[in-house]
Amino acid sequence: MSCFTQVSITPSIHIPPNSNYNNPKSHHRKQTITLLQKCKNVNQITPIHSNVIKNGQQHDQFIIFEFLRVCSKCDAIDYTLKIFQQTQYPNVFLYTALIDGLVFSGLYSHGIRIYVEMIENFIFPDNFVISSVLKACVIGLDLRMGREVHTQAIKLGFCSNRSVRLKLMELYGKNREFEDMKRVFDEMPERDDVALTVMISSYLDHELLSRASNIFDMVKVKDTVCWTVMIDGLVRNGKMNKALEYFRQMQREAVRANEVTVVCVLSACSQLGALELGKWIHSYIENYDLKINHFVGSALINMYSRCGSIDEAERVFKTMKDREVSTYNSMIMGFALNGKSLNAVELFQRMIEEGTKPTNITFVGVLTACSHGGLVDFGFEIFQSMQIDHCIEPQIEHYGCIVDLLGRVGRVKEAYKFIQNMKVMPDYIIWGSFLNACKIHKKFELGDHAAKILLNHGYTDTGTYVLVSNFYSSFGKYEEALLVRSKLKESDLEKEPGCSSIEVNNEIHEFFLGDIRHPQKKEIYKKLVEMEKRLRFEGYYPQLDVVSQDIMDHEKERALAIHSERLAICYGLISTEPLSTIRIVKNLRVCSDCHTMIKLVSKITNRKIIMRDRNRFHHFENGSCSCADYW
DNA sequence: CGACACAGAC
Known part of the structure; x- marks a missing residue:
């Protein structure tokens, strides 16, 4: 919308003369644009495209602009690129739309290249395209390029623009260049709560909690996003209780939570196992008509599963209309964690039947379910099918599940052979899982071997020392056990206190x-x-x-x-x-x-x-x- | 305008 106003006020020199927005063709154009804006997927776009070509509108830059936006929105970046390439004299707005699309699809360095190409083609930039390319630099953590754009923007006089400034602050903040970030902030003409929010977010990204909360206190009008940034940052820094405290304060100050806020709070609940608060959030979502999109849905399923309320998790799953892979992933992992292996496997099969493409995470979930449920043959079948039918290379996590699967049912020798034939180096978790199997199934020699590998390679954590020590004492070898304990004390590892x-x-x-x-x-x-x-x-x-x-x-x-x-x-x-x-x-x-x-x-x-x-x-x-x- | 979830084995 805002781009449009801009386009009609200052038409670029590259717009063909007959493309003025208010010429007689504009009725046709408006119709096409309205049609495009309604598209939900690429299949709806292609017929419009052929119609546009039939009507000779394919050079209309307003229409092309809309095509680029809608294709990107529909996750059809290839199509976006194709249409752009077929455009004869793309103007700065089309470049902006393309860069935005590329960034949206995660192709930020491609976006940066397009910007460079634009400059090389002597197209004069504007605030919008500068903001877009800066966004690409922010996401790609490309500080060098970001600085170049900054210099250029100063020369061309775009640095007084608020969104350019905000993007620059973000660029420096994410890259830990706090002095530069503050410099941009100090040059801003008036106090700006959004800019403060950017700073809070940057400090939280770099674990500077007290700096973040100092800035937070400076914000006059704390809106939903500002509170959410703070809560999310605390969660990501492991301060769940603190995050919940802030959430309660947010409620007291009567600031509404939105979908993003509840996702963050639910994450805190699930890590703490705070079921009551989690339920409260669920009813908040319902009372305030927040959308149960796939983020919120996954967060709810995850919260209930990780609080042990697997039935509630399933209820949420069933009420969700549009499920994505992540929805299935959360539910499958939830079943696995709660010992409902068969449900996990069933759901996995159903999702395949329904045509949802599984990801590597899906397989971590279903293989975990198999190992916890002792479903050895089925686990192997899935492990094979993952590679053959779904073309997913197993990662260490998947191998770990199989080692656990074999070890758990006492097929310790096979587990050992499996470890030796893996395509990746076994890590301490793999050997730890194997050692646990040796302990439970009383295989001293193999376990002793694994224990020595664990201790000699040093790639370990405190839990591993405890496990090795317990392994030896379960065979009555108290001296060895003690030796391991003393090694733990000698090491610099800090033992996480049980809580x-x-x-x-x-x-x-x-x-x-x-x-x-x-x-x-x-x-x-x-x-x-x-x-x-x-x-x-x-x-x-x-x-x-x-x-x-x-x-x-x-x-x-x-x-x-x-x-x-x-x-x-x-x-x-x-x-x-x-x-x-x-x-x-x-x-x-x-x-x-x-x-x-x-x-x-x-x-x-x-x-x-x-x-x-x-x-x-x-x-x-x-x-x-x-x-x-x-x- | 600034914020977003799901991730194994010990």
Whole structure:
């Protein structure tokens, strides 16, 4: 729209003389343009194109402009390029439309080339094309070219234009050139809240949280985008609770959330396992008529799946009309994570039948489902079909699933051979998965071999040290286990402290090992002691070999007794309605002793306990767990 | 005008 006004006010010298917007042909032109603007896909565009050629309108730059825009919008960038190439004297507006289209399709460096070509063809730039090429530089992180455009823009006098300035700020901000960004900002004639938002976003991109929040406080009128930038930035920097705090403040200040905002907040909810707040967002979406587009839909499905409410996730999935690959991906992964392997596989097959093209992520999901569900043959079939029928090269993640698949059912030797024949180098996760299989299926030699590879190559994390140590102590080799522990201490790796959280009354309560910070700590520990007593009565006795430190047994017992998940569960028991489901999120893997204990707790308290650990869900009910004790 | 989700194995 705005381009049009511009076009009719200042026609470019390259527009043929008969193309004035208000000439007698303009009725025809308007009709064609209206038709084009209604197009939703490329199949609707082609007949219009042939009509245009038949009517001799193919050189009408207004029409070509609309063609370029609509083709790009319909994801038909090849067609955009073809039409542009057939244009005899493209003017600056057509160049702009093409560059925008290329950027939209992710072909930003091509967009930059087109701009250079335009300059070489002596076409004089304007504010619009400068903004567009700067956008290409921003997305492509092409600082050098961006600076060149900046210099050129100064010479030609385009730098007083607001959108050029905003793009320049973005260019420098994304490239960490904060001094240059501020310089552009300081040259702006009046305080500009959008420019401040650009700065906030840039600081958050580079993990400068306090700088970002200082600028945020300076913004006079914080609109939806400004709040969203802040919330999203906090989420991306791992500050979920902080993000939710900002979201609550946003509500108090009565600023409406839009689709983007809720996607960010839902992401925070799913990472925290904050089901109650997630549900609240869902009803917010419905109450305020936000569109459940594929971003929002995926975010909802993901939130419910990662909060263990797989039925709710499925309900959302079913109500969505237009599903994209990402929608299926979220749902398939959700089923896989929640131990619903068959549903995952079924959905995968249905999506293929419906003609949706799977991506590599789809296969990660469905292969995970196969490995968690012990569907060995089917998993292999999919792995083959991925390469043959869908032409997707397996990545390390896919190989990882297969190693897990074989290891899980005890085909450890085959897993070993498979690792040796992979087209990629095995990483510590592959060897870790293999080692876990060796531990569970009591294959010492192969496991010992894997453990040595893990320790010698140094490509590892703290979890791997713990795993190797546990492997040795499960064979009674306590000296080796201790040695590994001491190696971990020597290494510079910082051990991530185990943390379990539970949401009660819309608030997330976090517990660390032996935590005594909670205001209700007395009641929590009282409950813990009570549980211990009742569990002993049920025949529970702590598995001491999981704690392979060199300490006395009773101390080991105490160390186990205060694992963070136990505290979180006890808090859940005292602060929620009897018989209601308890949901716990843990940042690390649950240890096997806690796993045993939680099974019993679910039985004696008659509660469902849903626990998300680092990798997957455990649904505990009446003394057993959905993972069938393999995780 | 500035902001966007889904990603495995230990």
